[in-house]
Amino acid sequence: MNLKLESFGLFKNKSFPLKTVTIFYGPNETGKTTLFDALVSALIRIKGNSPYVRKLRDRYGEVRKAELAKTLLDISPGKFLNSYAIREGKVTLDEDSKESAELLNSIQKSLFDSGYNIRNLIETCQNRFSTKKNVNAGKELHKAKESYEEKLTSWEQAEEERIRTLAMWTDLPAKEKEKKELANSLKQKEESILLLKKQAEDLQAKQKHKNTAQLLQSVLTWESKRVSVEEMKKWISSDKDKAVIRIDEEIKNLKLIKKENLRKSQDITAGLSALQKEIGDQTLQKNRLSNHDGIAFDIQKKIGSVDFENAPKIQKIEWKMHILLTGIILLTIGIGVSFITYLKSLSSLFYVFAGLLSFAGLTLVVNFSRKLTLEVDSSKLEKEFQALAEELTLRTDGTIRPLISSKEGIRDALSKFKESLATASRNLEQTNERFQQSQEQLARLRSEETKIGNELVTKENEYLEILTYFGVKDLPEFQEKLSNAKADEQSFQHLQAQIQTALIDYQLKDASALKVKLKDELETFEQNLVPSDFSSEEKSLLKNLMFQIESETKDYHKLKDIYFAKESELSGIVGGSQVKIKDILEKCDRLRKEKEDAQVLLIQIEKNFAAYKVLADIFSEMETGSESQILTLVHSLSKRWNEILPEENIKKIEWNELSEIPKVFDKTNVMRDVDLLSTGTKELFYFSLRLEYALRMSAEDNINWLLLDEPFRHMDPARMNSAVCYTLDFLKKEKWQGVFFTFDTILKDEIEQNAKEMDLDCILHSLG
Template identity: 20%
Template sequence: MITRLDLEEYGKFSRHALEFGPFTVVLGPNEAGKTTVFDALFDALCAGSRHESHPAWKNLAGRYGALRKAVLTWQGEPFSFTDEEFLELFAIRAGEASVHAVKGKSWKAVAEARLLNSGLNPAGLASALAGKAKTEKGGSVRAQIAELKKLIAERGPALDELRRQRDAIFSGEAETARLDAELKEKNAAAEARKAELRALNSKIEVLADACRMAAALEGIKALRTLAETEAALEALKNYGRSELPAYRALVSTQAERDRAAASAEAALGERRASGAAARAAAGQLAERDPGLRRQVEKAAELSAKLSAFSSAPQKVVLTVLKPMRYGVWGCAAALALFVALSAGNLPGYIAALAIAAAGAWVGLKLSVKQTLAGHTPEETKAFLDVLAAEWALVSETPLPAAAEEVYAALAQPAADHAALTEAYNDKAAEIADAEAALAVLAQSAEEAKRAAAEAAQTAGNWLKDRGCAAEEEYQAKVTEHEKLAARAADLRERVKIFMNRHSCSTPEALKDRLYTEREALDRKGVDHAQSDEPELERLKQRAAGLGKAAHALEAEAAPIDGRLGNARARAEAKLEGLPARINQLETDTAGAGTKITELELQLQAYTLAAEVFNRLAEKSTVAFELLAKEVAATLGAVLPGAEARFDSFDAAEARLKDAGGKLRRIKHLSSGLQDLFMLAARLLMARKARQDAEGKTGPGLLVLDEPFYTLDPERERAALKLLSAFQAETGWQIILFTKDEKLAKAALAYALQVKIVELK
């Protein structure tokens, strides 16, 4: 079953597909393409018998062109028809009533339909032909043969006598014999060369035909490939000139804007980082402020205490400078020891004691310092220790041990707090500046991003407008267009060569010439696989050499033939016209023999033809009766009581019982009943055409083009019932073309698997 029909450049359809079912209704108004689909089905189903010179195929080529293409998709094993078989049996078109078989090949029971339809009487013809073969009346074939045989018998002895006389004269002519032998030798050699040349020319003809066929196929392929290439070029016409520089300029702009956006984003990030650092530093300063405030407050409190402590009344305070004391004592002891050791006597020892005593007294006097102070060192130390303990509560930095340094240490927190406040104010100002700059940078970054996005969209739209997703795809299409353009140019040059070779002014004329030549060579059974141009050229050169050799031998034989003619002329003078009489008798006798052979073949033909027509007469009666019964049985399913009769295979002479029970000729019935009757007959013939020797029906299909336009609703239902029963019995696919929208709904009423294909 056909499930799909693909139409590529077929009439109004271009790369169009139609889906089919078991019973398909192709529905559409006039000019919707129903005839085009019908022709495409015929083209694809009958491709095996395609001959562009036949009328049906000429019509298709004229209407749709030689490069039309229709492809069928099958469910199950595909099958095909010959063109005449399809049009006469399996395609039922509106108003057709032919019941002819296809050249006697499709339906054995009506194999002689063509002959019978011509109005001949086979039995009468058989009798007439047998009479012609047997009669011996004057002027008959047998009488002519007898006269010719008598003529040959009468002239035989005279011819033999004349030949004897001629041979006796020639036997005395030695020169004539020698020249005759030499001439025969030359002629035999020349004939051998000619025979070899004829054999070689036969090979050359076969090889030349194969080369012509290969060239025709190559030309057809070049035309088809050129059409396909030009179609592909047309599809890629927008890529004929590369516009990549414009696109790359857009990409460059996009890259620049992306870099600007990235730079703005980086600056924004840096500004945000510096702002965050400033806020963190300000936070740290703010965290230090409470501690410093406490230190300032504690320092003020301690400074007040220290001032109060320092303002107490002064008193003399003795202070022992122990380093000085010990230093003086050490010097005195060293000097006394030196004196004692130097003198080494009592005076020296006394002097040494005196030095030691004096040194002791001086050390005591010089090491005691009198100062005015409010407090003693011990009191001051105790007081400072108390201050240090209180200070340790607010600071980890200890107070100095000296009172003078304590004032400076207690003044430091106030200085630090002032510095902290100033630093905080500076950071706050810095943060404010950063926030303002950050807003400006954020706006700049957003604008840069927007500009980058717009540039990217512009570049993307450029590709999208050209049907591409990426630059590589666009470049690939440009490259493909360049390759196709180069290929098309090459193909055009090749087509021009073919046009010049075949003297054609247009590709269409070339296409017709090539198809005509291919069909002519197909009919001769030429195989293009045998094409071999170098071998053909070699054989032609060899043939030219053989021709020259034959001409040379003929040239050598010409003077010999002249001398022989002179010698025979001399002999002719002696023979006094004897050879001319011999030639005349030989010619007359040979002509009579040829005529006898032809007349004897004619007698055999009469006899064989009479036998054939006798068999036709015997078979036709049975075929008519069988057809009538089968048609009546088919019609009986929808017209109860139907009875049919055929006296010949002329549809107009078939008869059908009318409503009154009377057998009437089909041509005298209504057009609707005529079409219904012929539909039954056509269904029967189509089924028989696909039956094998065992009577099994093979796969097939029916194509009906507006078959019911003459039927009233009742007859239309009867016709649909016939088709339903036929499809149920055979399982064949049925494709029906109509512009009647009600027909598909009517078909559904008979449980047919209807698929509607609408054409606009």
């Protein structure tokens, strides 16, 4: 057997197995009370508006679910808690409480409503459950049975007639069943919608209370801000707030320009100093070069005077090798021909021919094989140019120094000198131009700086004037004040729009009337005890409820349409026999109700018979012949009490009237009221009384559960051990189930140990 908690307090989707003995052990705030309430909710049907039911609703809300038994018992929570539960160690009965008075009255009425003679009680009870026809109870039982059988027969005949009448329409019974099911569904859906609407109305009332309080606060805030916001609007509308930002930006720009001009002036001043130094250096360089310009011109003239005619010359022979070789060859051939002619004594013509060849060859060698030319004497010319180069170097103090002591070297040096002189003149001219431009730029910057300074003074005066107008010292403070003012204005506008909407909703003219109306509504809410707290969870719940109501309403209308369609269909099928069928159905329903009423009466009589039989058995156990109102009950209680007490504390009970306080003999054998005994002993007495009453009431209520929440709080170890043993023995003998709730480690160990010794199924759930 499991206790299933889908949603109950701090437990979500939890399951706790239960045995013959179940212990929930843990410190405070771990859920023991929640589990106790969950067990009660899982055993009996929680309904009505008793203090306990209201406590459950306030503690856990409307949505809670605990499952244990398949069928919940229809027992009031007060009766269950007084009969089968002991909470917080309270085993005595509070005589001033309504529930305790009902408990005692129930004992008295159930046991002694026909007198206090045990034999009379037994006889009365036996007569009350006797089935003999000569006894009133038997007559009543037989009459109820005959009435039930008669009503049952009449209803069965009417039902058969209804079935026969409707048999002509094959689908009519099924359609009628569908119609009834639809009617039941419509009724359930309507009840569900009404319940949801009730929950939604409660939440809407809380939301309305909260919104009304907030709206009233908004009206009060709007009234307090109205004057200050109007004043803010005036100076905001003057556009000076924009001017101060613009002027501040202009001042920053002017300061940046002034700073930049100052930097430029400093750079230009530094540049002028550098240019002055550069002009001086370039002037010296130009003057130094100009001093050597005449020497360079003189040397240039001397170089020009050294031409080919005036230069020293030498004669040079230039051989024409091809002519020389031709002449030598001709000369050699002529000599050879002459020698051969001589040796061979040839004709004299050969001598002539040889002579011509030799003459021609000799003529070519002597007259045509060489060429005489005059050339300049380069060594002398070189010495002259070296002398000119040395002269140029010495006269210019090394300023003009030819790299090569030649005509070209001197000319190249003179050319470079002229270029250097021209460059120096040009550089000096350019530097003078830059110097003049820098002076002009510096003058412009100083003039602009003076103008910017005057404009800056004007802007700063205007800036300070506006800041003084707004009552601030600097721009950050002004911006903060402006931001706050705009935020206040925006908040004010929001409040004003909210109030205007409320005025339209309430159909009022001004905020004063709205304030009075809201105060009246708040008083009404407080008089009706409507809470003003409306959490976000409740808002979400309300939203879900409204959605659920809308969904359920749509489903309801759909079902209603289906129902009307089904009803119309049935009407069409029945047609002309509608009146007859209606009469048959009405007769069948009437006979069914009469049969059910007769059955309920018979069941009630049979229950009474069973109850009186149980009472007769109880009285039969009591001592016969007792004439005391309560002596027999006291005897039974005394027996149970002495079973629960430790052996050395066995006491006799004296309790003759329910209106009296029970008396017992203490350990000094003095008769005293139970309330004057020690706390632990008194607790044992009342604990035995509670178990006795629970056992007697269980036959009627069909319950075999005990819920014990710290039941032995005021007992010493001996009494606690005795009470534990007695309770476990009671559970074992009567085949009951007991659930203990405790934070006491000793009690937990005691229960586990004794349950093990008694061979009882025991399970421990440690919480926290």
